[in-house]
Amino acid sequence: MGNGPASPEAAPWPALEYEEQVWTPSTTWGLRAADAGRLEEPYLAAVPPLIADAVPHPSAEAMESARRAEAELSRFDAELGDRIGAFAPILLRSEAASSSQIENLTASARAILNAELGVTGKRNALEIVANTRAMQAAIRLAESISAETILEMHAVLMAESTAHRPGQWRNEPVWTGTRSDSPVGAEYVAPRHGRVPELVDDVVSFLRAEAVPPLVAVAVSHAQFETIHPFSDGNGRTGRALAQAVLRHRGVTRNIAVPVSAGLLANVEGYHQALTEYRCGNVSPIVEAFAAASLRAIGNARQLVQQVQSIRDSWPQRLKVRRSSNAWRLLDVIVRRPVLTAAVAAEELGVQTPNIYPALRALGEAGILRKKDEYRSGPFWRSDEVLHAVDAFAERAGRRSA
Template sequence: MQRGPTGDYTVTALGGEQVRAFVPWPLPPQPPLVLDDALQAQLERATLAVGRLDSIGMLVPDPGLLLYAYVRREAVVSSQIEGTQSSLSQLLMFEADEAPGVPLDDVLEVSNYVVALEHGLSRLAGGFPLCNRLLREVHERLLASGRGADKEPGVFRRSQNWIGGTRPGNARCVPPPPQQVEPCLAALERYLNADVRTQPALIQAALAHVQFETIHPFLDGNGRVGRLLIVLLLHARGLLAQPLLYLSLFFKQHRALYYERLGAIREHGDWESWLAFFLEGVELTAHGAVDTTRRLLRLFEQDTALIRAGGARRTATLLAVYDVLRHRPVIALGPLAESAGVSFPTAAKAIEQLMALGLVEELTGGRRNRLFAYRRYLDILNEDMEPL
């Protein structure tokens, strides 16, 4: 639906030139959204796909097993959108205190994303509302170290910024002037916590993401916080018991269309085209996550059977070490032995046996401070995660 512009333009000075900054009107859109038969059917398919993902997540004996991997996969992809070159293996190596050849700023950025997301989920689990204070806390952890640490972590910007382009005059979009940031965010917070029982959570998440990106309230990290907002909102609304749905990969694969849809909202008020894009992403991502989860569970079953069929004298010890690798697919021998409750020599012997079975490989190539990886597990998680 073509509503015309969805906000006001105000002229502001930036970089020695006069530019038009866009100040979005509060949500929900006016006139209201038009959910025709096609869009309504898409909403139903997306909701059903999310329900299936939530169901399979609850059927997993140890949900933390998948959550650990999915959170880190999301951290890598979301950070890649912002230009980092880190891989999932590099992040896991960094978390294991060994990251040879990894750009430190890149891996710190990804690691901070994990901390930020886990903090947000923990706060929601403790009954804290989804509000601007929580977004500031998430941002503070996101930019706690590495690149962006000097961009006022946890503080709404007090200067003008712009999106895209080489300078303000040719920017793709100039967000609201700094004095308009907090009023715009206050309106967004009211929308997040309004009586939304008549509005599906997926639609609220789609609209809130656009509004946050349009306000662009921080000096750095807005894209990552905006994508985190989707996860936190769906979790807070109860659509997902375990936050396993992450749209960063879909946005990464369709970046040009993503920006085109956001621009169409600002200029023409075409929220419905954005909703169609967003809901398609939700449906495809949820189906993909269900497929990945099933493949991982099959892998675990097959490899457990392989260990049992090996006839090793200490099968129980091998299974204990293997279970640690399912939870921490890149790990050093010391932490592995401690987590498995075995001695260091016993853990070393078990790793040798698992390597002989083709389940584990050593990553560093050295004799000391060695790291071991559950390779087939990582191969599944690494699909479609090449840096841009």
Template structure:
């Protein structure tokens, strides 16, 4: 049965920190139930909402979803930024886009936080490809995912062998808002988690919700648990075939509903007999939080697609006006570098001629001319990125990412 167990903390700190952080004493840590093979009574209202939201997700990702595929990287970038903000990491959308550019070119002035988020984007893509194609997931897959998300922090690699906690100070779990299970229990809990992930007893959204909450409850790493837990949501949804063309930006929603998110995870951590009505009620409370976030994520995706389509219309009008005033034909050829660049801007809002030449497979002069034309049309601005080099920025795309991540009121 899931329970809160008493444990004793013996402090090894006797100076250099406030007296309250030097305390030894009793605290409580959580022991979760296994989830693989455990009966879960999903409430009728929750079940109907799950079915409705999953239909919406399939429609978003199904046939005719070219619009979503066209903004897949936009959604991934927005999702990565939102995920980082949940952990208190908040680089600007422009910094993240510059960090992406810096993965293939030399860019000065990019923050470490932006580089971290750009790396997270790369890893989330891997989680929805490599892990999706794996026949059987193992604990080692999740350990490797974590290692990839924290490549420069080897001290945090591997399942934890020490007690960790959330809240209070860095020195003592006494008074923490949540203390996960004894480190000795972590391997068994993680083995149970991957067994559940490899099954399909419940609907994809329910499975993703339970996996995320159980992972965060186990808190198997000394750092980076939030990043891995959110990546696992995308892994489950993609493995179950629910998301195909792009990630569902659930973190984008959860980042704006922070209090509800924490309350939902707290509800999930019950202390009732496994399979009991009380245990199911606690799990259902979390499912409602998660499924409602998924529904909002669908709405957010639809709204973002509509806004980007509107923005493309505005850009086309500006380009037409510029070309007409310059004595050129009003619209460029569909296969021209300019036209192709215009279609790619939501995916790549910060570009150099070198990067664009590689993306479009055109010459450097052709890429430079296309960027310069959109700059003169008022669609792109410029930013110095290195001595004698500049990037072209689709500011309105970055503003749209920033707007979408604002907290809901």
């Protein structure tokens, strides 16, 4: 066992060590043992340190950034006030979509909302909907974070994937690099699968250390989780869902999922470099990355909230029906769910489906909703204004900014 590459900056945090493993290509199936042995190649797999009792000491600048970001996250969470019900779903979807985009999974707001309603034509949109559900599970399970709740998040995320053991730790090597058929020469090889359960229990114990400031705990636990890479797929999305759970668990946020992944998306290269630095024993870059991402995300999310609120405020001037009409009651529903079917709209208001059509027609005549027949799914009603605002959020998130 030996040390990996040294970080250029010394830091009081244990760096990875490495252990030699042997890779046998799957193409050796059917060969004689002697022939197969000649194809075996050694490689180095990471041995992450146990961190349950370790205390990270980021630089003074990183600590100050983390404190400021914590305060701003809490302030934004609180300032939505009685608008939480309207905007929490939009922000949650935005976080899930941004986290998925880091993994190169992109889809329009319309495609994502169509997928929520059962349209199955766009694979990326379906995966983003699954990520939204994983985020919801993370927040629901935030009160008691454990290895079991992490497995549940992953099970929700990967429910439709039979190839990647949903809700189970991996039983094979995983790595990052240019080759998909071998870990030999990979940029990073995660620890052998037998180490995963102990390492996950250890990072969960670290999260319970109240002495570590909340955003530092979020950043360090996320970096450790990504270093462990406990699943054969879905590690990044599960890890960022876990980060939302930790923010809620530590009381930084209480009502919403601030789309921090949208902030990370603005500098994915820097995010990945910070993970590399963490593995070399330097915690400051990942703390700074999460702090900067939080502040970027808050600015972007505030703009989204303001745009959607302005759209919502304009609707009463356009809607010319009696006050008893269900159309008025649907306005707040449209903010939360800017794509609707008649059945969903009726369920939201607790009325029979036939009774919702006059309201939908009135909203269409007012230009608030637009009707579109979706293939094999019947008519959908959508607010193009809200969808455009959500897509604009995603476009801003993908733009590198100072």
